[in-house]
Amino acid sequence: GESVGLHLPTLSVQEGDNSIINCAYSNSASDYFIWYKQESGKGPQFIIDIRSNMDKRQGQRVTVLLNKTVKHLSLQIAATQPGDSAVYFCAEPNQFYFGTGTSLTVIP
Amino acid sequence: NAGVMQNPRHLVRRRGQEARLRCSPMKGHSHVYWYRQLPEEGLKFMVYLQKENIIDESGMPKERFSAEFPKEGPSILRIQQVVRGDSAAYFCASSPRTVLANTGELFFGEGSRLTVL
Numbered sequence: 001g002e003s004v005g006l007h008l009p010t011l012s013v014q015e016g017d018n019s020i021i022n023c024a025y026s027n028s029a030s031d032y033f034i035w036y037k038q039e040s041g042k043g044p045q046f047i048i049d050i051r052s053n054m055d056k057r058q059g060q061r062v063t064v065l066l067n068k069t070v071k072h073l074s075l076q077i078a079a080t081q082p083g084d085s086a087v088y089f090c091a092e093p094n095q096f097y098f099g100t101g102t103s104l105t106v107i108p
Numbered sequence: 109n110a111g112v113m114q115n116p117r118h119l120v121r122r123r124g125q126e127a128r129l130r131c132s133p134m135k136g137h138s139h140v141y142w143y144r145q146l147p148e149e150g151l152k153f154m155v156y157l158q159k160e161n162i163i164d165e166s167g168m169p170k171e172r173f174s175a176e177f178p179k180e181g182p183s184i185l186r187i188q189q190v191v192r193g194d195s196a197a198y199f200c201a202s203s204p205r206t207v208l209a210n211t212g213e214l215f216f217g218e219g220s221r222l223t224v225l
Contacts, residue, residue, distance in 0.1 A: 034213055034214075036213075036216075041218075042218055042219075043112075043199050043201075043216030043217050043218050043219050044151070044199070044214075044216045045216070046213040046214075046215075049213065089150060089151065091214075093213075093214065096141065096153035096156060096164070096167070097153060098143070098150050098151040098152075098153075099150055100149065100150040101149075101150045101151075
């Protein structure tokens with residue numbers, strides 16, 4: 001079936017820098033996406049969501065961008081902190097699918 | 109308000125034994141989802157249940173695996189005759205309504221880590 005996938009398995013950033021995590025999807029009918037954060041040894045937690053009628057949505061230090069033309073979304077984390085170190089998944093809830101995940105490591 | 113509760117958090121079984129993993133959804137949630145996560149891999153959907161009904165089991169292996177969500181009590185993921193390849197973290201999530209309604213997130217438990225010796 002169609003699924004959501006991630007471009008990069010790992011990402012290392014310096015503390016204080018901005019992080020960008022990318023995600024591609026294949027189902028052009030997908031209209032709702034969620035980003036989750038999974039810390040080591042824990043279950044995934046909701047970060048932010050976006051619907052297809054939006055191109056951008058902002059939260060606290062996080063921004064999600066959606067490009068429906070190329071079926072791509074990204075999660076931007078501003079001023080990355082050590083506590084942001086985790087695996088980040090994009091998910092398309094309608095199909096229950098999660099991407100492989102990007103492991104973000106913040107270097108102090 | 110307690111979150112999604114999974115138990116046991118860690119389970120060790122020998123090959124051929126049975127594993128039973130339990131999941132109590134958040135209060136007021138009637139939809140439960142089970143996912144499997146292998147080391148260094150993403151979350152793989154297994155099954156979606158509502159009370160007393162299996163809605164989607166397209167991710168469930170055809171043999172040895174079963175799931176239920178009875179009218180009373182937790183959801184159970186049962187793995188019979190476990191093999192080493194079943195070693196993984198099994199996550200349960202719940203939602204108050206179907207995600208097909210585009211209305212929100214899945215609330216995950218902390219997972220049950222199964223080790224098969």
